[in-house]
Amino acid sequence: MPMIEVKNIRKSFGSNTVFDDFSVNFDQSGVTVILGPSGTGKSTLLRCINGLETIDAGDILVDSLSVKEKRNLREIRLACGMVFQQTTLFPHLDVLENLVISPVKIQKMDRKEAVDKARALLDKVGLGGREHSKHNELSGGEQQRIAIARAMMMNPRALLLDEITSALDPEMTAEVLRILEKLAGDGVVMLAVTHEISFAQRVADRVIFLEKGNLVADASVDDFFSGIKSNNERIARFLQNISQG
Amino acid sequence: MFEKYLKLTAYDAVFLLEATGTSLWITLVSISIGTVIGVVMGILRNSRNKLVSAIPLIYIEPLRNSPLITQLFLVYYGLPVVSGIVLDSNTAAIITLSLNTGAFFSVLMHNSIKAIPGAQWEAGLALGHSRLSVFINFIVPQVMRLLVPQAITLYINQLQCSSFVSLIGLIDLTKAGNILNLRTMRPFLIWTIMFAIYFIISYPLSQLAKKLEQKVAFSY
């Protein structure tokens, strides 16, 4: 059974219909890279999955729980962590508190246990020793790595990643992608909206290509980059554009 | 033979002290009540329900767009005529100043909440927090940073506005100044003393506002 089932959803903002009768499934394992031109609904898809946006019709099930039921949202969000494009560290808290506060408040985790776990995760993202930095003392790349660690504090089985490196320079991007690669190796399911083709080729199992709310391509990485790329002119042009930056 | 009568005495000092107490008391009570009103109204203003968010405006706008003195006279002289309830000047002063503070505080509260980026809400929700939990753990601390210094500035302003209560017969600081001035015929001396007292109370508060501002500060 898939972990995430998107079933015939419709989603509009006013008169702008982003999805109409859109379906896609995501398995219990693996990394899926979501590609597509700007404004086609990549972010909207991720935000519908964890209930940050409501859907107008159809249904989305995460571990068989419907996002339409308000009481499911907590469990769904704990199962699917999210990291955003822009930095969202809580500015009034230091790095350690950013990580510790949610498991302590939501999962009633023992504080000491949470601190230990936070330290371990900070080590994992290469920021051990930065517990007491404030977010404005951190580079964009460091902030994103902390945002990843913060999401991992809740032990999510999946991560929803919405262009989390697109505001970073290449060096910082590489650092962040290395972390994602490690986590993928640990078996964390990922739905990653990204323009990092090399990351897709190296880490992803599957690539889907969205255009105007439609699934234009859905293939294994190998198939996508060998066959479909050359068979679909629009995808070929898209890939060419993003590889030129 | 009137020489003695024209002088300031120890008795006058006590009189001034009492009057200062009255001004402070009325201000403190009404800014406390006003803050509670303002917090509630400010939060309602931020409701996602359009109707709920509009309702506080019925209270806020009239009070923000009319002179305090008119509000005071309306409560003290006007209200008894239609309601039959006669308020003593103390009560009338506190009611009016509380409502007035509440209206201005609502706006500060509303704007401070609105100033927190939506991404902060979403980050909290995405971690599994309820809206209430996001509000308490992430939004309120950030709101305080914006709100506290502005609130103290409002409080200082309300202390100064409390001088209007002298016009409905309360012996506050300004009224006491008036009385002493009429007796001693020394306007410069008396009003300098009044000025100094208001200043001595207000200035440390505005310094405190600065301190608190630094204490709750963090940068984005």
Ligand SMILES: Nc1ncnc2c1ncn2[C@@H]1O[C@H](COP(=O)(O)OP(=O)(O)OP(=O)(O)O)[C@@H](O)[C@H]1O
């Ligand atoms: N909160 C919103 N209110 C109104 N319209 C929105 C909102 N969010 C997204 N949209 C619209 O929905 C469509 C899909 O937006 P979305 O952000 O999902 O695209 P995207 O594929 O993530 O694009 P990008 O690559 O630029 O991030 C766009 O037309 C966008 O303008």
Ligand SMILES: [Mg+2]
């Ligand atoms: Mg997007």
